[in-house]
Amino acid sequence: MTSKPNKTPRLGFPSGPAGGWGSAKSVGEVLIREHVPLSGPSLLAHQNKPDGYMCVSCAWAKPAKTHPLEFCENGAKATAWEITTRRADRAFFDAHTLSELEAWRDHDLEEQGRLTHPMRWDPASDKYLPVTWAAAFEEIGRELQAVAPEKVEFYTSGRASLETSYMYQLFARIFGSNNLPDSSNMCHESSSIALPESIGASVGTAILSDFQNCDCIFYMAQNVGTSSPRMLHDLQDAADRGVKIVTFNPLREPGLERFVNPQAPGQMLTGKETQISSNYYQVRLGGDIAALFGICKALIQADDALHEAHVSKVSGSDGTPDDSNDAAAVAFAASIAAADKKHILDHDFISQHTSGFEEFAAAARNYAWEELERVSGLTREQMTEAARIYARSDAVLMVYGMGLTQHMMGVQNVHMVVNLALLRGNIGKPGANICAVRGHSNVQGQRTVGITEKPGLVPLDKLSELYHFDPPRWQGHSTVESCKSILDGETKAFIGLGGNFLRAAPETVAMEAAWRKLRLTVQIATKLNRSHVVHGEVAYLLPCLGRIEIDEQASGPQAVSMESSVAHFHGSRGKAKPASSELLSEPAIIAGIAKATLTRGNVPWGRWVDDYSEIRNAIERTYPETFKDFNKRLFQPGGIPRPLPARERKWVTSNGKANFITPDRLFPELPTEAIGEDVLHLASLRSNDQFNTTIYGYSDRFRGVDGTRQVLFVNPQDIERLGFADGDIVDLITAIDPETRRTVEGFRIVAYDIPKGCCGAYYPETNPLFPLSHHSPQSKTPSYKLLPVRLSRSSHVPLN
Numbered sequence: 001m002t003s004k005p006n007k008t009p010r011l012g013f014p015s016g017p018a019g020g021w022g023s024a025k026s027v028g029e030v031l032i033r034e035h036v037p038l039s040g041p042s043l044l045a046h047q048n049k050p051d052g053y054m055c056v057s058c059a060w061a062k063p064a065k066t067h068p069l070e071f072c073e074n075g076a077k078a079t080a081w082e083i084t085t086r087r088a089d090r091a092f093f094d095a096h097t098l099s100e101l102e103a104w105r106d107h108d109l110e111e112q113g114r115l116t117h118p119m120r121w122d123p124a125s126d127k128y129l130p131v132t133w134a135a136a137f138e139e140i141g142r143e144l145q146a147v148a149p150e151k152v153e154f155y156t157s158g159r160a161s162l163e164t165s166y167m168y169q170l171f172a173r174i175f176g177s178n179n180l181p182d183s184s185n186m187c188h189e190s191s192s193i194a195l196p197e198s199i200g201a202s203v204g205t206a207i208l209s210d211f212q213n214c215d216c217i218f219y220m221a222q223n224v225g226t227s228s229p230r231m232l233h234d235l236q237d238a239a240d241r242g243v244k245i246v247t248f249n250p251l252r253e254p255g256l257e258r259f260v261n262p263q264a265p266g267q268m269l270t271g272k273e274t275q276i277s278s279n280y281y282q283v284r285l286g287g288d289i290a291a292l293f294g295i296c297k298a299l300i301q302a303d304d305a306l307h308e309a310h311v312s313k314v315s316g317s318d319g320t321p322d323d324s325n326d327a328a329a330v331a332f333a334a335s336i337a338a339a340d341k342k343h344i345l346d347h348d349f350i351s352q353h354t355s356g357f358e359e360f361a362a363a364a365r366n367y368a369w370e371e372l373e374r375v376s377g378l379t380r381e382q383m384t385e386a387a388r389i390y391a392r393s394d395a396v397l398m399v400y401g402m403g404l405t406q407h408m409m410g411v412q413n414v415h416m417v418v419n420l421a422l423l424r425g426n427i428g429k430p431g432a433n434i435c436a437v438r439g440h441s442n443v444q445g446q447r448t449v450g451i452t453e454k455p456g457l458v459p460l461d462k463l464s465e466l467y468h469f470d471p472p473r474w475q476g477h478s479t480v481e482s483c484k485s486i487l488d489g490e491t492k493a494f495i496g497l498g499g500n501f502l503r504a505a506p507e508t509v510a511m512e513a514a515w516r517k518l519r520l521t522v523q524i525a526t527k528l529n530r531s532h533v534v535h536g537e538v539a540y541l542l543p544c545l546g547r548i549e550i551d552e553q554a555s556g557p558q559a560v561s562m563e564s565s566v567a568h569f570h571g572s573r574g575k576a577k578p579a580s581s582e583l584l585s586e587p588a589i590i591a592g593i594a595k596a597t598l599t600r601g602n603v604p605w606g607r608w609v610d611d612y613s614e615i616r617n618a619i620e621r622t623y624p625e626t627f628k629d630f631n632k633r634l635f636q637p638g639g640i641p642r643p644l645p646a647r648e649r650k651w652v653t654s655n656g657k658a659n660f661i662t663p664d665r666l667f668p669e670l671p672t673e674a675i676g677e678d679v680l681h682l683a684s685l686r687s688n689d690q691f692n693t694t695i696y697g698y699s700d701r702f703r704g705v706d707g708t709r710q711v712l713f714v715n716p717q718d719i720e721r722l723g724f725a726d727g728d729i730v731d732l733i734t735a736i737d738p739e740t741r742r743t744v745e746g747f748r749i750v751a752y753d754i755p756k757g758c759c760g761a762y763y764p765e766t767n768p769l770f771p772l773s774h775h776s777p778q779s780k781t782p783s784y785k786l787l788p789v790r791l792s793r794s795s796h797v798p799l800n
């Protein structure tokens with residue numbers, strides 16, 4: 001299986017546009033690859049439709065007026081991956097020991113297909129053997145009862161439904177633990193910290209109609225063609241209306257440049273492409289704070305110039321600018337005035353709604369252009385050009401993704417996005433808002449119903465009143481903290497509701513060693529992955545229904561719900577026959593474990609499983625405003641909008657204002673050993689043929705890579721400077737904390753259009769390089785988009 005030879009890698013072929021025939025071909029191939037029966041394509045017609053099922057891939061908005069087919073290439077891949085006819089069944093687990101499976105690649109493990117039956121690891125044979133659900137619940141309950149609550153981690157990956165998530169956090173809290181780390185800790189946590197401080201919202205404020213009402217989009221650090229392809233429709237419509245799409249991304253990402261709508265026959269036949277990005281700025285990794293400061297500086301200086309000209313006119317002088325305002329700012333101001341815009345900064349908005357402007361403006365004025373150029377990798381002209389586009393636009397939408405959040409200064413990155421928006425009142429009016437593009441299909445919603453390690457974000461008193469227990473008030477573990485606790489040997493038990501924790505988290509090598517020492521690992525999953533194969537002393541693998549499958553309970557087929565990236569709740573009804581008759585739903589599994597474990601609380605676990613509308617009633621009782629008439633509105637076309645005060649310019653911050661928050665530096669402080677001519681900054685990236693740690697295949701057609709994932713994208717001048725050639729095989733070595741040698745081996749250098757000093761390679765292959773300590777101190781989000789590394793010529797053959 002693992003020895004399956006790969007075809008010779010193809011690298012550097014010209015990539016087509018996003019969408020188009022490449023996408024259609026890819027959908028076809030994946031349906032065949034996953035042995036999806038002919039009913040597969042008709043199933044896809046229900047994807048993201050009211051009364052259909054919500055895609056298991058990304059969290060992008062589901063419009064009220066749907067396209068005939070409301071799915072994309074990667075949504076179809078995710079669906080095929082779930083409804084595959086392949087099975088990791090009894091025969092499979094009978095044939096392989098776990099030690100043997102440890103040598104398998106991520107792709108090969110999941111490629112075995114859906115898990116079919118509950119299993120327990122048997123130490124004698126080193127195999128997962130079948131167990132009954134009752135026996136599994138009974139032993140897990142007994143094991144949990146023997147551990148102190150703070151020594152258990154209740155992890156979730158962001159696709160579990162609102163119903164499942166609500167039950168899960170309640171179970172953890174009644175058990176006595178706030179250790180509810182989730183994938184969001186590695187993802188948009190920097191937004192969850194920054195946005196409340198800046199605008200008093202825990203999530204982005206944009207909704208779908210903002211794409212129709214904006215006249216400019218700042219598109220930062222998100223790879224739409226791969227990560228949320230359905231958004232390309234919204235971007236295409238905007239571009240067709242003449243909206244400027246100003247992109248900031250170190251890599252030249254073809255998916256951000258051109259798009260052919262695969263669902264528009266006319267466009268497919270004529271090959272008509274829409275240019276997505278009107279301006280493309282290849283900022284350095286981690287250079288966004290400097291770039292945004294540069295744009296703000298250009299705006300503030302021009303505003304100063306305009307103001308001075310005005311003051312001198314009133315005071316009767318000749319209006320010549322003084323030394324503090326140079327000619328460029330005056331020219332900028334004049335061009336904006338000529339474009340008939342009344343002002344450069346929206347001073348009315350700033351004085352009425354914000355706090356902290358003077359300090360921020362002073363910082364922007366003080367930074368020297370040379371410094372902003374050096375750190376951002378952009379020229380002053382580029383930053384000024386972006387500022388000019390910004391100042392000429394009346395409603396600017398700020399869209400961003402992981403390239404901003406997964407940084408040491410991820411929180412400050414998000415503060416800067418808001419600072420720029422506040423300068424011209426670009427929050428809380430049609431077309432002007434913050435769009436934090438979420439990853440997993442319900443990662444935003446999980447937080448909304450209490451999956452969080454921070455007790456302050458949960459209505460604990462309400463839970464206590466409803467379920468008669470005393471909730472723990474201590475601060476629980478985030479993902480990074482749970483890793484630390486596992487590494488320290490403090491944590492004894494890990495419950496994983498989805499995800500592939502060992503591959504998604506940093507510090508892979510030490511984590512795997514510590515993982516094996518856990519007393520109990522329980523994994524609730526659909527497919528086999530590394531976090532199941534490496535396991536604790538007592539280990540369970542519990543297979544669950546996927547969202548696309550029919551979930552039949554005592555009261556009939558059930559629906560579940562999730563929250564999209566634009567804060568709308570949607571119902572979802574499975575349509576496919578379950579992969580096996582032995583699967584349980586996630587709510588049923590949680591209820592099973594909870595009943596076997598808990599001795600307190602008065603939760604009607606059984607009744608909830610019989611009828612999920614009862615869980616929704618409980619959610620509504622807990623959060624009456626957010627989930628008003630939840631059951632009644634579940635399938636409302638376009639979803640149920642979640643109340644977002646910041647959209648109405650109501651700032652739920654400590655001072656009741658929207659806050660300019662000034663970062664105290666432009667770039668993270670790196671230790672001296674990580675600075676040097678031979679050091680490159682590495683970003684870990686997703687290919688177009690993966691969903692997180694799920695590797696569908698070995699093709700990244702946008703970036704011109706096929707047949708391999710062991711590649712390192714490097715600037716051609718760096719390749720030469722460092723004494724390598726395109727195609728050379730190198731090992732990567734982490735440059736920080738060199739006492740611990742962290743390395744990954746056998747990566748093929750690919751010359752790529754990326755700024756000098758930066759490089760990129762795929763996740764999770766690069767995760768062994770990331771030290772656990774290398775994260776944002778505020779959000780604890782790992783700095784997955786900037787790690788200093790050194791390259792060394794390799795004696796290893798690339799794995800694939």
Ligand SMILES: Nc1nc2c(c(=O)[nH]1)N[C@H]1C(S)=C(S)[C@@H](COP(=O)(O)OP(=O)(O)OC[C@H]3O[C@@H](n4cnc5c(=O)[nH]c(N)nc54)[C@H](O)[C@@H]3O)O[C@H]1N2
Pocket residue numbers: 057058074187220221222223224226227228248249250251253283284285286287288400401402403404437438439440683684685686687688690691692693785
């Ligand atoms: N097909 C597919 N879809 C997915 C996923 C998947 O793996 N596959 N994962 C889902 C999940 S959980 C998430 S969180 C999202 C992730 O979706 P994205 O937010 O798109 O995340 P990435 O693809 O990791 O990286 C985003 C982009 O950031 C750029 N970048 C890196 N560093 C910087 C920087 O310092 N500054 C700037 N300006 N840009 C930078 C990279 O070049 C890349 O284009 O997608 C979701 N959807």
Ligand SMILES: Nc1nc2c(c(=O)[nH]1)N[C@H]1C(S)=C(S)[C@@H](COP(=O)(O)OP(=O)(O)OC[C@H]3O[C@@H](n4cnc5c(=O)[nH]c(N)nc54)[C@H](O)[C@@H]3O)O[C@H]1N2
Pocket residue numbers: 110157158159183184186187188402406439440497498499500501503504505524525526527528529544545546547586684685686691692693694763764766767784
């Ligand atoms: N270096 C680096 N590391 C990263 C990132 C990065 O950009 N760079 N990104 C981070 C981000 S943003 C994220 S969100 C994480 C996510 O990383 P992952 O943990 O990979 O997230 P998932 O895609 O949820 O996990 C896949 C597994 O979920 C299980 N699964 C699939 N569907 C279901 C279901 O319906 N129910 C259940 N119970 N299980 C299911 C399957 O068994 C599958 O193996 O990775 C993070 N790690």
Ligand SMILES: [Mo]
Pocket residue numbers: 183186187188438439440
């Ligand atoms: Mo994510």
